[in-house]
Amino acid sequence: MSELAIRLRGVVKRYGPITAVDGLDLDVPEGTCVGLLGPNGAGKSTTMRLLTAQAIADEGELEVLGFRLPEQSKAARAECGVSPQLDNLDTTLTVEQNLLVFTHLYRIGRHDRRAAIERALAMANLRDRRDSRVDKLSGGMRRRLLIARALVHRPRLVLLDEPTVGLDPQVRQELWALIDALRAEGTTILMSTHYIEEAQRLADTVLIMSHGRGVATGPPAELVARHAGRVAVEVYGPPTRLAEAERDAREAGFATRRTGTSISVLGIEDRDGRVPEGERRPANLEDVFVLLTGEEIE
Amino acid sequence: MNGTQAARPATTLGRLERPALTGVLVREIVNFSSYWRSASFSSTVEPTIYLLAFGLGFGALVDQVDGYEYVEFIGTGIVATAVLFSSAFPAMFGTFVKYQFQRTYDAILAAPVDTEELVTAEALWISMRAGVFGCVPMIVAIFFGLDPSWGMLAVPGIAFVSGFGWACFGISIAGFANSFENFSYVVSAVLTPLFLVAGTFFPIDTLPEWAQVLANFNPLYQCVELVRSAVFGWEGWIDLARLGGLLAFGLVVWRIAIHAMTRKLVN
Numbered sequence: 001m002s003e004l005a006i007r008l009r010g011v012v013k014r015y016g017p018i019t020a021v022d023g024l025d026l027d028v029p030e031g032t033c034v035g036l037l038g039p040n041g042a043g044k045s046t047t048m049r050l051l052t053a054q055a056i057a058d059e060g061e062l063e064v065l066g067f068r069l070p071e072q073s074k075a076a077r078a079e080c081g082v083s084p085q086l087d088n089l090d091t092t093l094t095v096e097q098n099l100l101v102f103t104h105l106y107r108i109g110r111h112d113r114r115a116a117i118e119r120a121l122a123m124a125n126l127r128d129r130r131d132s133r134v135d136k137l138s139g140g141m142r143r144r145l146l147i148a149r150a151l152v153h154r155p156r157l158v159l160l161d162e163p164t165v166g167l168d169p170q171v172r173q174e175l176w177a178l179i180d181a182l183r184a185e186g187t188t189i190l191m192s193t194h195y196i197e198e199a200q201r202l203a204d205t206v207l208i209m210s211h212g213r214g215v216a217t218g219p220p221a222e223l224v225a226r227h228a229g230r231v232a233v234e235v236y237g238p239p240t241r242l243a244e245a246e247r248d249a250r251e252a253g254f255a256t257r258r259t260g261t262s263i264s265v266l267g268i269e270d271r272d273g274r275v276p277e278g279e280r281r282p283a284n285l286e287d288v289f290v291l292l293t294g295e296e297i298e
Numbered sequence: 299m300n301g302t303q304a305a306r307p308a309t310t311l312g313r314l315e316r317p318a319l320t321g322v323l324v325r326e327i328v329n330f331s332s333y334w335r336s337a338s339f340s341s342t343v344e345p346t347i348y349l350l351a352f353g354l355g356f357g358a359l360v361d362q363v364d365g366y367e368y369v370e371f372i373g374t375g376i377v378a379t380a381v382l383f384s385s386a387f388p389a390m391f392g393t394f395v396k397y398q399f400q401r402t403y404d405a406i407l408a409a410p411v412d413t414e415e416l417v418t419a420e421a422l423w424i425s426m427r428a429g430v431f432g433c434v435p436m437i438v439a440i441f442f443g444l445d446p447s448w449g450m451l452a453v454p455g456i457a458f459v460s461g462f463g464w465a466c467f468g469i470s471i472a473g474f475a476n477s478f479e480n481f482s483y484v485v486s487a488v489l490t491p492l493f494l495v496a497g498t499f500f501p502i503d504t505l506p507e508w509a510q511v512l513a514n515f516n517p518l519y520q521c522v523e524l525v526r527s528a529v530f531g532w533e534g535w536i537d538l539a540r541l542g543g544l545l546a547f548g549l550v551v552w553r554i555a556i557h558a559m560t561r562k563l564v565n
Contacts, residue, residue, distance in 0.1 A: 015565070052407065052408045053564065054407055054408070054563065054564055055564070055565055056564060074311040074410045074411075074412055075311050075410070077409060077410045078311070078409075078410040080408075082405075082408035084401070084404060084405065084408070086401055086404075087401075088400060088401035088404055088405040089405075090325070090329060090400075090402070091400075092329065092332040093328060093329065093332060097328050100324075100328065101324060101325045101328055102409065104317075104320060104321040104325070105318075105321035105322070105324075105325070105406060105410075105411060106321075106409055106410070107317045107321070107410065149405075
């Protein structure tokens with residue numbers, strides 16, 4: 001039985017007529033990596049801002065590392081590290097100067113600052129670039145520096161808001177290795193993402209969000225088994241053929257989803273109904289994501 | 299997996315903590331190392347140009363103003379202009395850029411720093427700079443005939459107190475503004491009139507009586523008068539009242555700045 005690093009109950013956050021977070025419950029056990037997965041506008045970033053008290057909930061209970069928010073938020077923030085979605089590094093400073101500033105902001109004692117900076121540089125593999133100005137770094141290096149900055153005070157909890165958004169696949173993999181190393185150290189991580197592969201690879205538990213609500217939660221494999229079964233079949237063809245296949249599959253009781261060029265018919269392994277012809281593949285988290293968050297772009 | 303940590307009822311960090319203020323100040327100091335040349339140039343050269351233009355221009359036409367030689371009159375009055383230029387303007391534009399474009403304040407507020415500490419430290423930093431930059435035109439005036447005096451040692455302090463108020467004023471304006479364009483209204487309708495009726499370039503007793511009364515509520519005028527008292531001789535209780543006025547101005551706009559920025563940054 002592990003303790004919870006984050007506990008949200010019935011959290012609501014409204015911006016005028018828009019309800020960005022709508023009765024959200026979230027548990028993040030200590031020492032685990034939890035992924036908030038959802039399309040743009042699902043409420044992931046607002047949830048992250050609620051956890052640092054940069055947004056104040058209209059309703060509900062929030063606890064971070066045992067501290068009640070927003071009253072005790074400052075104490076909670078002292079033990080959290082935050083890597084934001086939007087780069088907010090000081091671009092005219094060097095890598096090392098950026099970290100130095102945050103050793104002060106996170107109240108690291110004078111004698112420990114040097115070691116803290118060296119450790120963060122090593123984790124982010126930026127030792128060779130310590131004297132480089134931030135505006136001379138690549139996008140991937142800046143992302144690594146953002147994460148290093150969040151780790152400089154050895155936080156118990158790290159909040160990563162879309163840590164790899166807009167990056168090349170190679171750079172993304174590099175960051176995944178960094179986040180995985182953090183996980184291996186036992187740091188608790190809450191990571192928002194709309195990259196399904198990212199959540200599948202890194203998260204012990206995933207909470208799928210849609211319209212500010214949590215619509216499903218569990219380990220990725222369990223979510224796939226629960227909502228999409230084990231095997232899916234991809235049906236290809238012209239639009240009329242796809243529409244026909246979709247209608248037939250639904251009439252036969254299968255869940256389906258569109259992929260753009262094909263129709264995926266899900267959970268075909270335990271069904272006696274007529275299984276359409278097509279390419280079989282294992283069901284995946286993307287199937288669950290689309291099933292639960294909808295096929296239409298809003 | 300369902301156990302929750304016991305809540306920590308007594309653990310809250312305090313307000314206006316020194317480590318938080320220091321953290322924000324360290325960020326500013328480290329950043330200043332990358333732009334000190336341009337900041338120092340704009341904050342000192344512009345008032346010095348005013349000093350030279352008015353001092354040499356009017357100085358050739360006007361012998362004495364209010365009992366002082368014109369270079370003495372303007373060399374002391376221009377301190378308030380330098381304070382204004384090095385506090386209100388950087389506070390307005392710098393604050394807006396930091397929250398709107400650089401998102402610096404999002405990064406700082408994710409650390410154990412609250413808005414009150416952030417605003418206070420930013421205002422302290424700007425006012426420290428104003429305390430130094432404010433004295434530059436006065437030092438230049440010494441080379442053009444302003445006699446040095448021991449009272450000049452108090453001028454950085456006066457510039458600091460005055461600069462704190464104007465820094466908070468600038469932060470407040472940035473906190474209420476939605477775009478850079480909003481600043482034009484403030485500069486044209488508030489700062490320019492205050493700047494011109496501060497007794498810097500001409501004595502306010504040449505103005506209509508209603509304007510003289512209003513000028514007494516102008517913190518720039520109080521700064522000008524305090525600096526002249528420091529340089530030419532203190533006026534006792536009147537100067538204490540002027541200092542009290544500057545402190546009250548600083549206190550009021552400090553709270554307004556915190557309110558405006560909290561509204562902007564925490565939603």
